[in-house]
Amino acid sequence: MTVQEVSEMRRVPIRNDGERLQPRLPLEELNADGGLLPFVYPNGVPGYMTTTAEDFRNILGDPRFHAKRFLGEPQPGPVSVEVPDMPGFIPSMNGPEHLAVRRLAAGDFSVKAVQKLEPVIDEVVTKYLDQTQAHGSPVDLFESYNLPIPSEVIAKILGVPTTHTPEFQLAARLTIGGLPDEIEDPMAPAKAVARLHELIGEIIQLKRANPEDDLITRLTQATNPVVSDQEIWGLCTNLLLAGHETTSTSGAFAIAILLERPEAREYFLSHLDRTPEMVEELIRYVFMVTDSGGGIPRLATEDVEYGGMTIHKGEWVMPCVGTANADPTVCPHGATQLDLAREDILGHHLTFGFGPHTCLGQHLARAELKVIIPKVFERFPNVQLLTPVNELPWLDKGFGYRMAELPVSF
Numbered sequence: 001m002t003v004q005e006v007s008e009m010r011r012v013p014i015r016n017d018g019e020r021l022q023p024r025l026p027l028e029e030l031n032a033d034g035g036l037l038p039f040v041y042p043n044g045v046p047g048y049m050t051t052t053a054e055d056f057r058n059i060l061g062d063p064r065f066h067a068k069r070f071l072g073e074p075q076p077g078p079v080s081v082e083v084p085d086m087p088g089f090i091p092s093m094n095g096p097e098h099l100a101v102r103r104l105a106a107g108d109f110s111v112k113a114v115q116k117l118e119p120v121i122d123e124v125v126t127k128y129l130d131q132t133q134a135h136g137s138p139v140d141l142f143e144s145y146n147l148p149i150p151s152e153v154i155a156k157i158l159g160v161p162t163t164h165t166p167e168f169q170l171a172a173r174l175t176i177g178g179l180p181d182e183i184e185d186p187m188a189p190a191k192a193v194a195r196l197h198e199l200i201g202e203i204i205q206l207k208r209a210n211p212e213d214d215l216i217t218r219l220t221q222a223t224n225p226v227v228s229d230q231e232i233w234g235l236c237t238n239l240l241l242a243g244h245e246t247t248s249t250s251g252a253f254a255i256a257i258l259l260e261r262p263e264a265r266e267y268f269l270s271h272l273d274r275t276p277e278m279v280e281e282l283i284r285y286v287f288m289v290t291d292s293g294g295g296i297p298r299l300a301t302e303d304v305e306y307g308g309m310t311i312h313k314g315e316w317v318m319p320c321v322g323t324a325n326a327d328p329t330v331c332p333h334g335a336t337q338l339d340l341a342r343e344d345i346l347g348h349h350l351t352f353g354f355g356p357h358t359c360l361g362q363h364l365a366r367a368e369l370k371v372i373i374p375k376v377f378e379r380f381p382n383v384q385l386l387t388p389v390n391e392l393p394w395l396d397k398g399f400g401y402r403m404a405e406l407p408v409s410f
């Protein structure tokens, strides 16, 4: 794109009118325009946004577009976040090198491995339900329940000793978990990542001395390929960053929807035998609503002819979950509406991405959300929002758009 072309481009049309449960992007309009649309992203970087599910899959499945995330160079996104370069950080790796490192962790996130983890998930969820109950009503459910659960589950998979777990969770939180003051500091994520690396370094030494049945031990023992300590830091940091905030926010958002919409709550609670399908529809809806178009950056590594245009080497394309999840081919019946009765949802949305970087933790995320969402209504049958969803404080910096509080009574 030339400077002239960039200066004439539209900015990403992100709505900011406080309507939390409405899509942030004009999805139907973007879907109707179709193809790849050029935009200037909120941090001033130009890129092409995908509008259809087909384009989403095509770009993410095309090895000429590289994943290159959070590596300091300007890239399209809600804002630029400075995180240092990290070997082993698979969202920024490509080709065979990416696959080799991804495979080292993949076994711990397979359907079978996640099934084995179900008692652990139940135990962690019960712990935070108990703590919430002990705190008493009213409570910030996001802080006391949704926020700590995913990082504690990841800590257990990695083998973080319980002595280190609180600091590990704090580092996760400071990195992307959403404390407004820290996030004002553009270096806050980098500082928290540095502390996380120190912690993981200590844990690696502990595991070398006393091997256990956990992922960090397995990584220290890997031979094909051998993994350096720096790569273990990168991979563990990735797992924590990728799995913590996404699962915390989507669980809290889904609970907020059910609290705000009595008919959806009633349907959900009277159809608990359909929990997997309903959770799937909630995940589709949440990521369709919250997407600001900047979640999955890809960089063209050569000139690519696509859809009648040339995407030049060095230009960004942003596969957009919001538009893909609202594509009528993904959800033919009223795609922009929440429909908990939907039968055809399993495997029919693109929230977890597509192609070689498709979410490694998706089975874990589903397993957690299937417990996190219904259990809160089971434990606290009278749970109510204290503040309408549209008036809740929201964070719109750092790694994205997310809930800051969920005050409830029970």
Ligand code: HEM
Pocket: 067, 090, 091, 092, 102, 150, 154, 238, 239, 240, 242, 243, 244, 246, 247, 250, 283, 287, 296, 297, 351, 352, 353, 354, 356, 357, 358, 359, 360, 361, 362, 364, 365
């Ligand atoms: C609702 C929760 C989640 C959502 C919506 C989500 C979404 C995504 C998406 C869209 C990608 C692809 C990014 C890209 O192509 O650049 C991704 C990648 C990834 N996710 Fe998730 N994720 C969730 C939970 C988790 C959990 C619980 C974990 C594990 C602890 C996890 C680990 C990862 C990893 C390691 C990658 C990078 C894979 C790679 O680059 O090969 N995610 N996630």
